[in-house]
Amino acid sequence: MKHEENPWSKGIVLICTKCHKSISPKLLEEEGNSADNLKMFLKKSFKESGDGSKIRVVTTSCLDVCIDDTQAVTFASTEGETETFAIHPEKDREKLLKHLYQKIK
Template identity: 70%
Template sequence: MIKKEDNPWSKGIVLVCTKCHKAISSKNLREEGNAGENLKTFLKKSFKESGELSKIRIVTSSCLDVCIDELQALTYASVDGQTETFTVHPEEDREELLNILRKKIKD
């Protein structure tokens, strides 16, 4: 039997593609490892430190079908059903992305 569950996050979810890192040159990155995983970790840590992690869920995803060389794709889906997809440099654009997401989860 299928049972509908309430979302454990109150505002939305972020899906971070882990396949994009294959199209980002390591010479354009400071951190080692998967750029998508690293971005997810940064976002989760930032939201946890600000006490906002209960408002937003940040998870990795397989390909989001937005493949642009040297950029990381991610999608924000709000609990009201609106979705937005972004492409960012996974390190250089982190703070700007964090600010965009913070605005989206404001009460």
């Protein structure tokens, strides 16, 4: 097995794609999968701020945090800390972004 250095320096964000099925379409304004939309929002925000290399944002299958009408998101720091959130993928994304910026600074 070959060991590689971490391509991101501060951590990784995992966004559950399965959660989209449990969120009522009435609660979403954007078209498409809420996990993909949140991923693109976060990636664009980090890239624009110059922090794109500090954090990786990816979608994943079920995180096993199943709460109706919420999106499961996990942040795993390269320092070993892991946090999991159940958020609204549109209304709470600015708050999540702010929290993640604090974690990677």
